[in-house]
Amino acid sequence: MDELRPLCEVPTFGNTDSKYQQIQVNLAKLSLLLGTTPDLLASEELQTYLITILHPPHGLLPAEQYFREEDDNKDGPARDQTAWYPFHKVSEKALMLLHSSLSHTPPPSVARSNIAIAAITYADLADPWTSPTSHHLSATLRSSNRELSSAQTLVAILTTTIKPLFKSPLTPAGRAPQRESTNKGAALQTPIWPRELPQAVTLLSYITAHLSTDTLESAWPLLIPPLLSIHDGTNPEHKTSASNLLSALLPKLPDGLLTRTGLVPVLRDALVPDLLLLPPLTPTRYSVPLLRATYGVLRTLAQTSATDNRPRVEQLDAIFYIGIVRGFTFAGENARIAGELMRQISALVMDMKVYAVRHLGDLVRIFGTVLGDPFVGVAQGLLAATLDAVETMVGVCWVRLCRYVPEVLKAITSCYRTVCWGGERKGGAEVVDRLRKIVSILRSVMAAEKREVEMVELEESIAQADGRLAGLFDSG
8 A cells, every 4th residue: 555655646746747747657657556466456545546637637728718800710619639638648547447446346335426427527529638548438437337327326426516516596496586697697707617627518418318307307406507507607618518408408307397497487588698699799610509509409498398389489489589580680691600590590490380470571581681692602501501491481381471472583583693603613503403493382382372373474574584594494
């Protein structure tokens, strides 16, 4: 034991890089010592040391500066993996030694949650502290020690580790109190969890995925507060993570729980402002995934909290007006944002079904603006998403579409002109085929209402105005 103790000391001097280089040296010596003295694997001091060094260092996490102009020219958050290399080597070796230790002797119940945290920390490859090797070792460790993922262990993590870091927005009875909405009081305070427990999101994600609905009946008050606290900060990546986690959690909650506890308006008030975190104030690289996550969780909230059509559609209507209509007003010229909004239009229309007809005027106006842009052919992603949304709208709302057919045809004609006469562009033939398909669907819509003659007259007037447009109607 005397030989073990000096090797289980965490360096306190030097920079982060030099500390982890020293830990690597100590781990190499530990491996040799444990190979000759395997009884030391049962040492509680060894397990405590390994758990300690497996905790991701806050000093290597990127500074929270999100609003630099150059961010918009990148596809995703920059990660300096080189800086993490010494820690990756340490974590990989520590996980191997921890696996050997647990194979030699099961962990005492009092230490089980801490060991589980160390293993679960590496469950998400997207985390900068997780390497492919540590991710694999973590999975192996958890699969060979099932108690690390048991409901009892996961609830213990929520109770003893997660809960103390987050101020609860719930009353002692588990109900929603009067609460400041997001980006106000909570946003003025610097959260302590990114420093004390940077892997909190990974832990919450793993726990959410592995707890059954029956367990959530009693454990949900331990999940909602930290998720709302994470969301209420100013970091858009944290907001995105919290929204994605809520999307996974809400369908697993017991039926009626959200309504009984009054959490629906609390969640909605916290999430809806995120629909307007748009460029230029929020860089595109953060805004796009945040929009995708926010629309997703709000749609899930509407589906899980309302059993009747009317309240469900009312929630979706609010999302459409606040998010889609205002979103195109403020950031519609940003092709990536517009493309994401178009994808959300398709999802919302599918969710609203026939009730989406009340938005036909706004939808046709938005489609006309985008398809009428002379540069729409350059933004292939936006154009494809827009045509998807048009097809979805026509398929769902055809019963009330006849009065808008002339405007839709105008938008389709403008896009056809841009694609055909704007020079050779990749995917141009495919776009033309899709435009002709939409025209064919519009003919069927008009025919269903006994207005075939009107449709023929519209096509003829367009072709007579410019003979080159006649090719749009070649689909027969």
